[in-house]
Amino acid sequence: xxxxxxxxxxxxxxxxxxxxxxxxxxxxxxxxxxxxxxxxxxxxxxxxxxxxxxxxxxxxxxxxxxxxxxxxxxxxxxxxxxxxxxxxxxxxxxxxxxxxxxxxxxxxxxxxxxxxxxxxxxxxxxxxxxxxxxxxxxxxxxxxxxxxxxxxxxxxxxxxxxxxxxxxxxxxxxxxxxxxxxxxxxxxxxxxxxxxxxxxxxxxxxxxxxxxxxxxxxxxxxxxxxxxxxxxxxxxxxxxxxxxxxxxxxxxxxxxxxxxxxxxxxxxxxxxxxxxxxxxxxxxxxxxxxxxxxxxxxxxxxxxxxxxxxxxxxxxxxxxxxxxxxxxxxxxxxxxxxxxxxxxxxxxxxxxxxxxxxxxxxxxxxxxxxxxxxxxxxxxxxxxxxxxxxxxxxxxxx
Amino acid sequence: xxxxxxxxxxxxxxxxxxxxxxxxxxxxxxxxxxxxxxxxxxxxxxxxxxxxxxxxxxxxxxxxxxxxxxxxxxxxxxxxxxxxxxxxxxxxxxxxxxxxxxxxxxxxxxxxxxxxxxxxxxxxxxxxxxxxxxxxxxxxxxxxxxxxxxxxxxxxxxxxxxxxxxxxxxxxxxxxxxxxxxxxxxxxxxxxxxxxxxxxxxxxxxxxxxxxxxxxxxxxxxxxxxxxxxxxxxxxxxxxxxxxxxxxxxxxxxxxxxxxxxx
Numbered sequence: 297x298x299x300x301x302x303x304x305x306x307x308x309x310x311x312x313x314x315x316x317x318x319x320x321x322x323x324x325x326x327x328x329x330x331x332x333x334x335x336x337x338x339x340x341x342x343x344x345x346x347x348x349x350x351x352x353x354x355x356x357x358x359x360x361x362x363x364x365x366x367x368x369x370x371x372x373x374x375x376x377x378x379x380x381x382x383x384x385x386x387x388x389x390x391x392x393x394x395x396x397x398x399x400x401x402x403x404x405x406x407x408x409x410x411x412x413x414x415x416x417x418x419x420x421x422x423x424x425x426x427x428x429x430x431x432x433x434x435x436x437x438x439x440x441x442x443x444x445x446x447x448x449x450x451x452x453x454x455x456x457x458x459x460x461x462x463x464x465x466x467x468x469x470x471x472x473x474x475x476x477x478x479x480x481x482x483x484x485x486x487x488x489x490x491x492x493x494x495x496x497x498x499x500x501x502x503x504x505x506x507x508x509x510x511x512x513x514x515x516x517x518x519x520x521x522x523x524x525x526x527x528x529x530x531x532x533x534x535x536x537x538x539x540x541x542x543x544x545x546x547x548x549x550x551x552x553x554x555x556x557x558x559x560x561x562x563x564x565x566x567x568x569x570x571x572x573x574x575x576x577x578x579x580x581x582x583x584x585x586x587x588x589x590x591x592x593x594x595x596x597x598x599x600x601x602x603x604x605x606x607x608x609x610x611x612x613x614x615x616x617x618x619x620x621x622x623x624x625x626x627x628x629x630x631x632x633x634x635x636x637x638x639x640x641x642x643x644x645x646x647x648x649x650x651x652x653x654x655x656x657x658x659x660x661x662x663x664x665x666x667x668x669x670x671x672x673x674x675x676x677x678x679x680x681x682x683x684x685x686x687x688x689x690x691x692x693x694x
Numbered sequence: 695x696x697x698x699x700x701x702x703x704x705x706x707x708x709x710x711x712x713x714x715x716x717x718x719x720x721x722x723x724x725x726x727x728x729x730x731x732x733x734x735x736x737x738x739x740x741x742x743x744x745x746x747x748x749x750x751x752x753x754x755x756x757x758x759x760x761x762x763x764x765x766x767x768x769x770x771x772x773x774x775x776x777x778x779x780x781x782x783x784x785x786x787x788x789x790x791x792x793x794x795x796x797x798x799x800x801x802x803x804x805x806x807x808x809x810x811x812x813x814x815x816x817x818x819x820x821x822x823x824x825x826x827x828x829x830x831x832x833x834x835x836x837x838x839x840x841x842x843x844x845x846x847x848x849x850x851x852x853x854x855x856x857x858x859x860x861x862x863x864x865x866x867x868x869x870x871x872x873x874x875x876x877x878x879x880x881x882x883x884x885x886x887x888x889x890x891x892x893x894x895x896x897x898x899x900x901x902x903x904x905x906x907x908x909x910x911x912x913x914x915x916x917x918x919x920x921x922x923x924x925x926x927x928x929x930x931x932x933x934x935x936x937x938x939x940x941x942x943x944x945x946x947x948x949x950x951x952x953x954x955x956x957x
Contacts, residue, residue, distance in 0.1 A: 299817045299818055300818070303806070303814050306806070306810075307803060307805045307806060310805040310846075311805055512801035512802075512803075512804070513799040513800045513801035514800070514801045514803060516795075516797065516800065517795070517800055517815070518818075519767045520765055520766075520767060520793070520795050521790060521815060521818035521819060522787045522788075522818070522819060522820065523818055524787070688705075689706065691767075692762075692767075692768070
């Protein structure tokens with residue numbers, strides 16, 4: 297069995313594609329991509345918040361106060377448009393970001409203590425609706441001013457004024473420390489990344505060692521060797537397990553080091569988080585990866601052995617990725633907490649445990665059912681894989 | 695000495711709809727019924743030491759299945775295979791140590807060198823390092839493989855690959871050599887390497903079974919012929935007997951005669 301294991305590893309080591317997928321991508325590419333994306337999204341948001349918003353306004357004469365407020369606001373720039381009918385075209389051509397149309401009698405309505413409205417024309421087909429937010433902020437400020445005026449006319453004391461404006465206020469006290477807050481965020485998507493890397497890294501070697509052997513015609517020769525089928529399956533499984541685990545562990549180490557050493561410029565809170573997690577909990581995150589890598593290795597191997605060719609294997613594995621990713625997203629759902637029930641659900645339990653470990657709120661007793669259930673499911677899958685490998689219909693599907 | 699008696703093997707047929715699309719030729723084959731395809735129904739032959747047995751038959755007659763049964767990769771439903779007095783079906787691991795198997799579709803591990811490919815199978819057969827080293831040197835001498843022994847298999851020419859496959863097949867000194875359409879798809883030079891190898895093995899006194907469509911190869915090398923038709927042994931005997939029975943001195947005509955006589 298070890299002969300097969302050593303030979304497959306040697307073969308993989310000589311394959312540039314595997315090397316890239318297993319070593320380079322987790323160590324360099326993914327941390328860079330995520331770091332870069334994080335940096336990019338922060339700057340983009342800042343940019344969008346501070347960028348100049350061009351707008352057109354109609355019926356200024358009906359609301360001189362409001363128009364003045366918009367004109368005075370920094371980051372807003374008025375552009376004259378001839379006709380309200382041109383609004384749509386101007387927004388589409390990006391001459392203006394939005395347009396305000398003030399109806400006749402606006403000011404009169406306000407003076408008569410009746411509610412008035414302004415029409416806002418803008419394109420809200422954007423994931424993050426910054427334009428509306430910024431316009432609302434200006435309207436909100438104007439509303440406040442008007443409200444104050446209206447209330448002052450009633451001769452209220454400042455105390456009464458505050459009461460009228462907001463009878464109850466919320467005074468927030470968070471019991472979560474910084475680690476728990478950032479941890480909840482990071483811990484939500486960390487398992488998703490780690491498990492994906494673990495799966496991706498083992499994917500190519502899996503296709504190669506099952507369907508690949510069939511396609512090259514080496515499988516039949518291998519079956520002829522006086523080695524039991526069980527030993528062949530176990531050897532191949534161990535290879536995939538090694539690759540998947542190595543890859544995920546490398547990524548944990550690389551992300552950890554990156555944030556620990558050079559974290560400040562990227563994200564101060566994250567690097568503090570890594571410091572707070574500590575070696576012991578990081579080691580437990582790594583431990584969670586062990587049964588997961590085993591789980592992935594056996595599923596991938598089973599699929600690959602079943603497939604007739606590279607193409608078929610790749611086709612069969614793609615839906616598997618989606619099926620695998622879903623349970624790892626469980627920690628992102630609201631209200632899902634790691635308890636003894638969730639600890640029994642493979643993949644989800646590992647995901648949840650990783651989040652708790654990162655947050656620093658792990659109930660360490662739950663590690664036992666998590667490891668037991670994950671190992672048991674990996675074992676079952678491996679047994680299935682072995683049974684599968686003994687079936688002539690599977691091996692000789694041509 | 696290897697003796698094969700009454701070998702039978704059936705495969706489950708895919709569902710009716712799928713089979714009519716995937717394998718239309720099964721539809722009018724009498725071997726497919728009751729949801730099973732009886733690929734091999736009754737095949738018997740024997741091959742003595744130093745003898746070369748040619749396994750002939752039309753495409754889909756059950757040659758490859760028979761050879762796979764012989765190599766213990768597939769398990770037969772009925773029949774017996776006795777090699778040197780050992781029941782191969784009862785002791786598949788013993789059988790695999792004794793058999794060297796090469797098929798036309800056999801590949802090599804492209805990312806390993808020629809030598810690593812051969813050594814890998816030697817090790818799987820449990821050969822010790824010193825013995826393996828010696829055996830490899832011996833085979834590489836014999837097949838003149840030294841100049842490309844350390845090149846990766848995916849960089850070898852088809853002739854070199856062929857030599858490498860042969861070395862791999864016999865690295866563990868098999869008592870029986872089985873070749874499944876070894877020359878199919880090979881160029882003249884590669885085929886030549888293979889035929890020379892068959893001749894040299896014959897001289898070593900090892901029983902050798904090979905399936906082929908090339909009747910001139912049969913004429914040149916075989917002592918005995920077994921024709922399989924629709925899963926049954928249609929003929930088993932010497933070349934002269936085949937010519938007599940087929941009613942022609944020409945092997946091609948004799949072959950067609952035997953197949954036609956049955957059908």
